[in-house]
Amino acid sequence: MTDYWNxxxxxxxIGLSAAVLVLATGRVAGISGIAGRLLQGVQLAAGAAFVVGLACGPVLFRLLSGQWPEVTLTASWPILVVGGFLVGFGSRMGSGCTSGHGVVGLARLSRRSIVAVATFMTTAILTVYVMGIFA
Structure with a gap:
């Protein structure tokens, strides 16, 4: 039951941080867009604060719960790197990522975000199914 509460x-x-970012800066909490602007040297203060907040999440969880989240990686580093590049490419090609479209876009009932999330989810389901066949 604890997992459900967590x-x-x-x-x-996540919803609160997205709302605070929109209210404070007028920008959507899309990680790919924030990372892209940081790499371009745009909106450094707000972007850096948001990214630092993301990195501090596990530490805050540890302080509040007394547990350290267990993460197990079963893929090799080359697979993880290629996957990371593919996710980055896809988020740029799709004009946003799951956080921007899924959290903020769906809450705003954006048609573009609804299509994007439907595409993300369909691709994810098919990938899991295909990888399950070959595993």
Whole structure:
């Protein structure tokens, strides 16, 4: 039951952080856009604060819960790197990532975000299915 409460709290914090960022800066909390602007040297203060906040999440979880989240990677580093590049390419090609479209775009009932999230989810489901066949 604790896992459900952790997931609920995490989801609420994601929504809260997205709302605070929109209210404070007028910018959508899309990680790919924030990272892209940081790399271009644009909006350094707001972007850096948001990224630092993301990195501090696991530390805050540890302080509040006394647990360290266990992460197990089963893929090799080359696979992870290629996957990271593909995700980055896809998020730029799709004009946003799951955080921007999924959290903020869906909340705003954006048609473009609804199509993007439907595409993300369909691709993810098909990938899991195909990888399950070959595993």
């Amino acid at each position: 997931a609920l709290a995490g989801g609420m914090l």
